[in-house]
Amino acid sequence: MNSRATGTRGVRIYTGVIGAVTMAIALVPVFGSNYTKTFVMQALMSCALAASWNLISGFTGYVSFGHSAFFGIGAYATGIAIVRGGMPAPIAIVVAGLAAASAGLLFGYPALRLRGPYFAVGMLGVAEAIRVGVTVAEPLTGGGKGLVLIPEDVLTVAYYAMFAVATATVLVTYRVATLPVGLRLLAIREDEVAAELNGIQTTRLKIGAFAVSALFAGLAGGIYAWQMSYIDPGTVFAGSLTVRAIAMTMLGGQGTVFGPVLGSVLLSGISEALWAKFPFLHTALSGVLIIAIVLFLPGGITQILQDRGWIPRSRRL
Amino acid sequence: MMEPDQPVDPILSVDRVTRRFGGVIAVNSVSFGIAPGTVTGLIGPNGSGKSTLFRLISGEIPTNTGEIRLRGTAITHKPASVINRLGLSRTFQLSRLYPQMTAIENLVAVTRAPAREASARANDSLAFVGLSPVADEFAANLSYGQQKLLEFARVLMNDPDVILLDEPFAGVNPVMEERLCTHIHALRERGKTFLITDHEIKLIMALCSRLIVLDHGELLADGDPAVIRADPRVIDAYFGT
Numbered sequence: 001m002n003s004r005a006t007g008t009r010g011v012r013i014y015t016g017v018i019g020a021v022t023m024a025i026a027l028v029p030v031f032g033s034n035y036t037k038t039f040v041m042q043a044l045m046s047c048a049l050a051a052s053w054n055l056i057s058g059f060t061g062y063v064s065f066g067h068s069a070f071f072g073i074g075a076y077a078t079g080i081a082i083v084r085g086g087m088p089a090p091i092a093i094v095v096a097g098l099a100a101a102s103a104g105l106l107f108g109y110p111a112l113r114l115r116g117p118y119f120a121v122g123m124l125g126v127a128e129a130i131r132v133g134v135t136v137a138e139p140l141t142g143g144g145k146g147l148v149l150i151p152e153d154v155l156t157v158a159y160y161a162m163f164a165v166a167t168a169t170v171l172v173t174y175r176v177a178t179l180p181v182g183l184r185l186l187a188i189r190e191d192e193v194a195a196e197l198n199g200i201q202t203t204r205l206k207i208g209a210f211a212v213s214a215l216f217a218g219l220a221g222g223i224y225a226w227q228m229s230y231i232d233p234g235t236v237f238a239g240s241l242t243v244r245a246i247a248m249t250m251l252g253g254q255g256t257v258f259g260p261v262l263g264s265v266l267l268s269g270i271s272e273a274l275w276a277k278f279p280f281l282h283t284a285l286s287g288v289l290i291i292a293i294v295l296f297l298p299g300g301i302t303q304i305l306q307d308r309g310w311i312p313r314s315r316r317l
Numbered sequence: 318m319m320e321p322d323q324p325v326d327p328i329l330s331v332d333r334v335t336r337r338f339g340g341v342i343a344v345n346s347v348s349f350g351i352a353p354g355t356v357t358g359l360i361g362p363n364g365s366g367k368s369t370l371f372r373l374i375s376g377e378i379p380t381n382t383g384e385i386r387l388r389g390t391a392i393t394h395k396p397a398s399v400i401n402r403l404g405l406s407r408t409f410q411l412s413r414l415y416p417q418m419t420a421i422e423n424l425v426a427v428t429r430a431p432a433r434e435a436s437a438r439a440n441d442s443l444a445f446v447g448l449s450p451v452a453d454e455f456a457a458n459l460s461y462g463q464q465k466l467l468e469f470a471r472v473l474m475n476d477p478d479v480i481l482l483d484e485p486f487a488g489v490n491p492v493m494e495e496r497l498c499t500h501i502h503a504l505r506e507r508g509k510t511f512l513i514t515d516h517e518i519k520l521i522m523a524l525c526s527r528l529i530v531l532d533h534g535e536l537l538a539d540g541d542p543a544v545i546r547a548d549p550r551v552i553d554a555y556f557g558t
Contacts, residue, residue: 180435183418183426190415197375198427199401199475315422 010310014317018148018258020260021265025163029156041159041227042268043268044166045220049241050248050260051169052216056209057246058254059182061189062112065242066123069107069130070100070214072237074221079147079231081100084140089154093161093222100218101211103130108210112203115192124239149225158227169216174257176209177315185209186255201212247290258317264303326389328353328510329374329405329479334383336366336373343369345534346383354477356501356511358521358542361531362554367514368410370531371483374512376400387479398485402429405482406472417458420448420467423456428474439515442470446500469497471508479510486517498524522546530554 019063029039053067077099081092134141141147176182184248187195188202196202225231248267253259270289274282297304305311327350336344344366351357359367372378374385376397385393392400404539424439425432443449446466451459456467465485472480482501486494494517501511501524515521521528521542528545530538532554538545545551 180425180428180432183422186418186422187415187426190417191413193377193397194409194413194415195426196397197377197401197407198471199398199406199429200427201396201398 008312009313010305011312011317014258014305014311018261021081022140022167029159034155037155037159039268039272040060041155041162043264044159044162046168046244046248046268047264048162048166048216048220049192049245050252050264051166051173052213052220053242053245054249054254054256055169055173055176055216056206056213058249058256058259059176059185059189060206060209060294062206062210063120063246064123065120065239065244065246066125066127067213067217068237068239068241069123069127070104070217071221071224071241072127072130072134072233073103073214074100074218075149075225075231075236076141076221077218078222079149081142082149084146087150089226093219093226095227096222097215097219100221103218104211104214105207105281108207108214112206122174127237127239127242131233134237135233141233144233146235149229149231151229152226154227154233158188158223161223162220162227165216165219170257170261172212172216173260174316177257182315183207187257243290247293250300251297253291253300256300256302256317257315259300259302266301326353327351327386329512330386331370331374332384332386334373334385335381335383336369336378343534344373344531347531347534347536347537348383349529349536351479351510351512353509353510354505354508355527356505356513356525358525358528359512359514359531360516360518360528361520361537364533366529366534367531368483368533371407371512371514373482375405375481401475401477404478405481406475406477406479408465408468408472408483408485410487411482412461412468414456414464414471415470417455419453419455421452422458423467424471424474427471436472442473445473446470447496464491465489466493466496469500473504477509479512480504482511482513482515484515485513486515486520486534494520 025040029037049067049071053064057063074096077096078092081087081095082089087095107126111119111126114122135144176185184195184200185203187200188206192202221236244267248263249260250263251267252261252263271286274285278285302317306313311317329351332348333346334344335342347370348458359370361367373380376395380393384391387400387403387405390403392403393511406432415426417425421439421443424442425435428435428438430438443452446469448463448466448470451463456464459467486499489497505511512520513525525542527540528542529536530545530551537554538548538551
């Protein structure tokens with residue numbers, strides 16, 4: 001297999017499509033209906049979640065099944081800051097992102113000492129423990145009944161905020177991927193012992209990537225809470241959020257810059273179409289789709305395009 | 318350059334180091350010092366503790382007892398990445414490159430220099446070992462000999478003072494062998510210190526100014542290659558004739 005750069009035309013098409021999609025997304029609130037805005041905003045939220053999951057799991061190979069924990073922490077931090085603290089929403093969302101990043105540092109330090117399935121299951125346990133904790137802490141969080149925020153018509157502003165978070169996540173991924181730090185993260189995925197023996201401070205890098213990953217998931221959770229005006233533990237800590245982020249990243253290409261974007265756009269669109277055509281079967285069909293992605297597209301669409309020489313093997317894609 | 322048999326102010330010292338795995342004593346109270354700017358061979362039959370000693374020195378596994386010092390600084394229980402940063406780097410018996418990364422990426426990944434400088438340094442290292450033509454090739458696609466050379470180049474990226482080479486000649490064709498020997502000599506001239514383990518005894522004898530022999534985890538002999546070759550204990554334990 002020749003890995004040399006090929007397919008310059010492919011890159012132009014690839015980046016052209018990304019540019020066109022970005023422009024279209026930016027114009028949706030101007031020309032789109034409320035339904036379109038809500039749908040695209042959900043897709044952007046998925047994109048932020050998938051890209052943030054990719055930052056830790058796609059690059060280092062540490063597959064986290066607990067990514068929804070940071071989304072949930074972001075959502076509840078925002079809700080509590082607005083409802084109990086009387087904070088303006090934008091500040092509350094920033095605080096939520098920082099709270100999620102802090103949680104990433106706190107849980108990452110012990111959890112990232114585990115590897116493979118132990119880490120995956122460990123993070124699942126962390127997410128579940130936080131969900132239960134939030135449910136029990138009723139005076140602060142509203143418990144199982146959920147937390148009602150001050151209802152506001154903020155769809156358009158929240159849309160652009162989510163767009164900004166998704167874009168920032170992808171830009172940070174691009175920056176990481178094009179600097180030696182990205183290669184160091186990939187080295188951890190390839191052979192962590194060799195990476196450590198070659199002087200790469202693996203623990204520090206993993207925890208840093210985990211915290212950045214949690215930051216963006218938390219920001220997305222905060223915007224979600226603000227826009228929805230209501231959150232409950234079952235929704236914002238749902239394991240399905242993590243599963244979808246994983247499936248979207250796998251579909252697009254793990255450890256790539258635009259893979260999670262591609263995956264979230266495609267999977268969001270397919271899920272919506274399935275929901276419209278098969279209202280009673282769409283969940284099962286989505287499950288089958290995710291299984292098919294795991295079985296038949298482990299390297300994702302990006303790898304297929306690269307294998308066929310349509311786009312180069314560049315870390316920038 | 319210091320005389321090989323004068324371990325005055327050793328750059329690397331191993332002092333009564335022991336490592337057990339359950340009931341097996343893999344390395345038993347081994348002590349030696351390595352003078353700077355020398356090439357030392359660490360030999361012994363299979364299971365004699367050579368690779369375990371490499372793992373202990375590089376910080377991959379901790380010692381049970383004893384102390385290892387690099388330029389006088391105790392590194393015994395320091396993390397492997399810290400030991401590397403202090404100036405000790407190693408290769409592996411079976412190449413441990415990052416297979417889904419290109420040759421140049423394998424080098425840039427481990428460099429502590431800023432991005433642009435890292436790239437320039439990686440290109441220099443590739444040129445040094447003659448791998449510039451395959452810079453953009455995935456490591457997994459390189460031949461075994463090229464992988465060995467790439468791993469050697471990777472070791473040099475952070476300009477270590479002490480380099481441990483674990484079976485660098487295993488499975489390598491004569492052309493690559495010669496190339497590796499040339500690089501080792503060139504680097505020794507620049508003041509680098511080598512500790513090499515390999516089963517290619519003729520090569521080791523020719524390359525090293527001193528040999529340390531291990532057997533059953535214990536130090537059996539230590540000295541000039543010509544003396545070691547004639548040592549009856551070594552002949553009995555290692556050469557078998």
